[in-house]
Amino acid sequence: MSAAEWVVETEGLTRRFDGFVAVDHLTLRVPRGSIFGFLGPNGSGKSTTIRMLCGLLKPSEGRAVVNGFDIERHPEPLRQSLGYMSQRFSLYPDLTVRENLEFYGGVYDLEPGPLAERIEQVFDQLRLREHGNDLTAALPLGWKQRVALGAAMLHQPPVLFLDEPTSGVDPASRRMFWEILDSLAVGGASIFVTTHVMDEAERCDLLGVMYGGHLIAQGTPAALKEAFPGFLYHVDAAPLLEALEAARRLPFVADAAMFGDALHVTLPADDPERLRRELESAGVTVRDLRRISPTLEDVFVQLIALRERAAEGAEGGGR
Amino acid sequence: MNRRRLLSIVLKELRQLRRDKRTLRLFLIAPVIQLTFFGYAISTDLKGVKLGVVIEDPSPEARRLVDAIVATRAFDLIPTASARPDDLRPWLDTGAAQIALHIPPGFARALARGQAPVVQVLSDGSDSNTATLAFQYLSGAARVWASRERQDYLRRHPSQAVRFARVPQVNLEPRFWYNPDLKSVDFQIPGVLALILLALGASQTSLMVVRERELGTLEQLSVTPIHAWELLVGKTIPMAGAGLVMTLLITVVAYVWFHVPLRGSIPFLLIAATLYLLNTLGIGLLISVISRTQLQAQITTSFLMTPLIMLSGFLFPIANMPQWAQWLTVILPTRYYMEVVRGVFLKGQGAAELWPQAVVLAILGVLLYLGGILSFRKRVD
Numbered sequence: 001m002s003a004a005e006w007v008v009e010t011e012g013l014t015r016r017f018d019g020f021v022a023v024d025h026l027t028l029r030v031p032r033g034s035i036f037g038f039l040g041p042n043g044s045g046k047s048t049t050i051r052m053l054c055g056l057l058k059p060s061e062g063r064a065v066v067n068g069f070d071i072e073r074h075p076e077p078l079r080q081s082l083g084y085m086s087q088r089f090s091l092y093p094d095l096t097v098r099e100n101l102e103f104y105g106g107v108y109d110l111e112p113g114p115l116a117e118r119i120e121q122v123f124d125q126l127r128l129r130e131h132g133n134d135l136t137a138a139l140p141l142g143w144k145q146r147v148a149l150g151a152a153m154l155h156q157p158p159v160l161f162l163d164e165p166t167s168g169v170d171p172a173s174r175r176m177f178w179e180i181l182d183s184l185a186v187g188g189a190s191i192f193v194t195t196h197v198m199d200e201a202e203r204c205d206l207l208g209v210m211y212g213g214h215l216i217a218q219g220t221p222a223a224l225k226e227a228f229p230g231f232l233y234h235v236d237a238a239p240l241l242e243a244l245e246a247a248r249r250l251p252f253v254a255d256a257a258m259f260g261d262a263l264h265v266t267l268p269a270d271d272p273e274r275l276r277r278e279l280e281s282a283g284v285t286v287r288d289l290r291r292i293s294p295t296l297e298d299v300f301v302q303l304i305a306l307r308e309r310a311a312e313g314a315e316g317g318g319r
Numbered sequence: 320m321n322r323r324r325l326l327s328i329v330l331k332e333l334r335q336l337r338r339d340k341r342t343l344r345l346f347l348i349a350p351v352i353q354l355t356f357f358g359y360a361i362s363t364d365l366k367g368v369k370l371g372v373v374i375e376d377p378s379p380e381a382r383r384l385v386d387a388i389v390a391t392r393a394f395d396l397i398p399t400a401s402a403r404p405d406d407l408r409p410w411l412d413t414g415a416a417q418i419a420l421h422i423p424p425g426f427a428r429a430l431a432r433g434q435a436p437v438v439q440v441l442s443d444g445s446d447s448n449t450a451t452l453a454f455q456y457l458s459g460a461a462r463v464w465a466s467r468e469r470q471d472y473l474r475r476h477p478s479q480a481v482r483f484a485r486v487p488q489v490n491l492e493p494r495f496w497y498n499p500d501l502k503s504v505d506f507q508i509p510g511v512l513a514l515i516l517l518a519l520g521a522s523q524t525s526l527m528v529v530r531e532r533e534l535g536t537l538e539q540l541s542v543t544p545i546h547a548w549e550l551l552v553g554k555t556i557p558m559a560g561a562g563l564v565m566t567l568l569i570t571v572v573a574y575v576w577f578h579v580p581l582r583g584s585i586p587f588l589l590i591a592a593t594l595y596l597l598n599t600l601g602i603g604l605l606i607s608v609i610s611r612t613q614l615q616a617q618i619t620t621s622f623l624m625t626p627l628i629m630l631s632g633f634l635f636p637i638a639n640m641p642q643w644a645q646w647l648t649v650i651l652p653t654r655y656y657m658e659v660v661r662g663v664f665l666k667g668q669g670a671a672e673l674w675p676q677a678v679v680l681a682i683l684g685v686l687l688y689l690g691g692i693l694s695f696r697k698r699v700d
Contacts (some may be wrong), residue, residue: 079543102330107324107544109323
């Protein structure tokens with residue numbers, strides 16, 4: 001693949017804050033025209049990475065190229081070619097939806113005529129027309145997020161960075177938001193989005209998982225699930241909490257976690273009968289036990305758990 | 320420079336200002352309150368100073384001296400029927416009088432002999448401002464009385480006139496130019512202009528910029544192609560406009576309502592106001608650079624406002640300040656604008672006399688404004 005096909009390309013990208021490393025030698029490639037989901041627990045370095053890629057933070061080390069522009073050497077064309085939605089609300093509450101868009105359009109130097117047309121387009125695409133002349137402060141959160149997206153995409157940037165765009169948004173608005181993202185990606189835009197919601201991650205073309213400033217996994221949702229280490233079982237048992245504790249005590253259990261009203265238990269070997277026997281001998285009634293294919297959430301929890309255990313192990317070994 | 324980006328900021332600010340009824344009201348009310356304070360409440364004119372008098376020489380001359388003092392209208396005579404010298408101390412101690420006059424026996428006799436009669440003045444120095452002013456009023460009254468007595472004496476004894484005619488006479492007749500009535504209103508109301516434009520520039524500007532930092536819109540703007548100086552110039556243009564409108568408003572109220580004389584050039588007043596606004600807006604920008612929250616900006620503003628106003632010559636004459644403070648005023652834009660405003664209002668001056676002040680205002684203004692823009696970092700880290 002040639003360099004032009006990567007919309008984001010980083011090498012050894014690092015950012016330190018007073019003795020703590022938020023992003024640690026991150027090397028990442030995101031293909032053009034895809035929706036890239038950036039996952040990871042809070043504080044894993046996702047936002048810091050995005051802020052560096054947008055030119056808001058200077059990297060301490062390493063380099064990054066976004067849409068062909070080196071983020072440190074060509075900040076001006078970089079700014080014109082990206083749209084950014086921060087975690088924080090970034091519109092003027094005392095302006096109407098239309099005024100907010102007019103303002104950002106002017107800031108991106110769009111001429112008045114084309115800008116007016118473009119605002120109409122965005123109104124249609126994001127279904128904003130109904131509240132176009134309302135003050136932004138008065139809108140529900142889902143609407144506000146759509147307006148913020150509208151402001152970020154008004155100048156038709158080839159790259160969009162969206163930092164948790166749907167946090168706090170109700171499911172219906174969330175779905176609508178993702179439909180819009182899909183249509184933008186179909187239109188050729190590259191979207192770099194962070195999320196904590198697994199069914200959103202499921203809709204991405206490609207995922208990257210951050211932990212402790214490192215990229216610990218990357219691939220399509222299907223590939224990540226494929227790479228799930230071990231065998232996953234759905235265990236319906238009573239009493240549930242005791243079952244969970246018992247499962248965690250068993251030496252051959254790789255991982256056990258609560259999942260709705262059942263447990264998800266990971267075994268390195270495909271031996272469900274041994275699990276059933278051990279649980280029942282611990283005084284737990286097993287009503288159902290079957291192998292299932294992992295969801296992204298399983299993959300995510302597993303990846304993080306493995307890392308945490310490795311970190312604890314390294315710490316213990318050092319003593 | 321990109322005109323469209325700049326105009327977008329200006330338009331946005333105007334739209335926000337139009338909806339910000341509270342700030343608009345403040346723009347209107349603040350000058351009214353300040354004008355009321357300085358027009359009615361705070362006055363450095365001497366009025367109603369409580370004066371106690373002990374007369375041990377009930378002569379017509381002594382009576383006339385007291386009359387001359389009362390004629391200044393600065394004093395309220397406390398009831399002092401049959402007062403004795405022993406009363407003097409208790410008056411001051413209890414605050415019954417702020418200043419006391421003791422005319423001893425033999426006052427008229429000394430006068431008749433051609434000697435200078437002695438009177439004693441005791442004053443409560445714990446309020447040194449009032450004490451000093453009151454003493455000046457008293458001395459003035461005594462001089463008026465003395466010269467009248469002398470003329471009276473010569474009229475009654477024309478034979479003596481020959482002898483006196485040889486002695487050169489100095490007759491002190493103080494005449495205050497530019498503000499002949501010495502009305503502090505005339506002196507202070509123009510000063511309100513300097514005060515309001517400072518509050519507008521420093522406080523409103525820093526609040527407006529810091530609010531964007533708090534809102535998160537500043538971070539959003541940082542990822543757009545807009546330059547810091549376009550943003551800041553765009554934000555300060557409407558403020559400067561508001562400042563000029565307020566200058567006209569205050570000028571009209573001062574002239575029409577408070578009858579402050581307006582003798583000089585109004586166009587020059589507006590040019591100086593523009594230059595002064597460059598200073599105050601620059602101060603506002605500098606404050607916004609170092610403030611992360613609106614509260615911090617507000618505290619920093621009030622911290623800076625105090626010396627800027629106190630040392631401007633608004634309430635206290637610069638010539639009365641210690642030498643180091645006088646040197647400090649050399650870099651204070653408030654000082655120069657105060658001189659311009661008073662020059663235009665009271666002395667009828669214009670560019671011909673006040674151009675040096677205008678030049679200093681321009682230099683300081685460019686330094687402060689550019690300093691504000693350059694130190695404003697576009698990156699939010």
